[in-house]
Amino acid sequence: MDELRAALELATEEELQQLTDILFCRRFNPLDYVQTPAPIDVKSRDRHAWLDAIEQRFRYLAADGITILRGRSEQVSYRQVLIQVCRYLKISYSNQLSTTDLEAEVFLNLLGRTWKKLPASEQEALTRRVQHSLAQTKLSKPLPLSVQKDPLGLLFKGGSALAVSSVIQPVLLQQIARQFAIHFATYQMAKQTLAIGGTAAAKGFEQYVALQTARRGMAVSAARYGAARSVFAFVGPVLWTWFLADLGWRAISTNYARIIPTIVALAQIRLTRSECWELA
Secondary structure, X not given: OOHHHXXXXXXXXXXXXXXXXXXXXXXXXXXXXXXXXXXXHHHOOOHHHHHHHHHHHHXXXXXXXXXXXXXXXXXXXXXHHHHHHHHHOOOOOOOOOOHHHHHHHHHHHHHHHHHHXXXXXXXXXXXXXHHHHHHHXXXXXXXXXXXXXXXXXXXXXXXXXXXXXXXXHHHHHHHHHHHHHHHHHHHOOOOOXXXXXXXXXXXXXXXXXXHHHHHXXXXXXXXXXXXXXXXXXXXXXXXXHHHHHHHHOOOOOHHHHHHHHHHHHHXXXXXXXXXXXXXX
């Protein structure tokens, strides 16, 4: 099964609704009003047809003009899209990486860009959160000292998931995702803007995060679920996908404005539910 379809199969109905809104909402492209079904029509289909529609739409948006003119957008693989996005965002990658690892590269790179824009005090607070969370996690073997001392720096300063082993990486990814969510829920603010692909984030970052986290009750959910379930999984992809879509992608091409937030959502879904990302 293609990795794109595999992630979609793991999605909840709410997550599929959010992905549908991202991919099918009508914007400035005239074709959206001629050839694209309305989101509500897509959501009314049975699950199998719904997944088919999302998958086809994603590949169509990711395809280049020549591929579309030739009617071959269905042949665009998820791996090709990820490599295309890596090049667009200037993310270093290896052809030896699996498709899910490429997806993780994009996910980590975007989190890393957010991390680098945070004040030193908030970076330290996040580091302490992740350190404490890792210390409370039951693992089959102790983490290396370098990971215990600087878990975020290992990924973000090193700039790649290649810096950690396949055993350590799932643990770090889950804990980093969780602690980022808790951090924004607790502080309900951000003092720095996020720059992605050279596009400056909007000024309303602080108000946006406060609104979304308050609406979702992330802080309460964190306390309630604790180690039993990732906060990032509980809130669903809406926070991160719309955070990226609203603040980072409005000024760039329509297609990237849709496929990149979708990739972030798929990475989150796979990270929090797929067997390949279970804690060691």
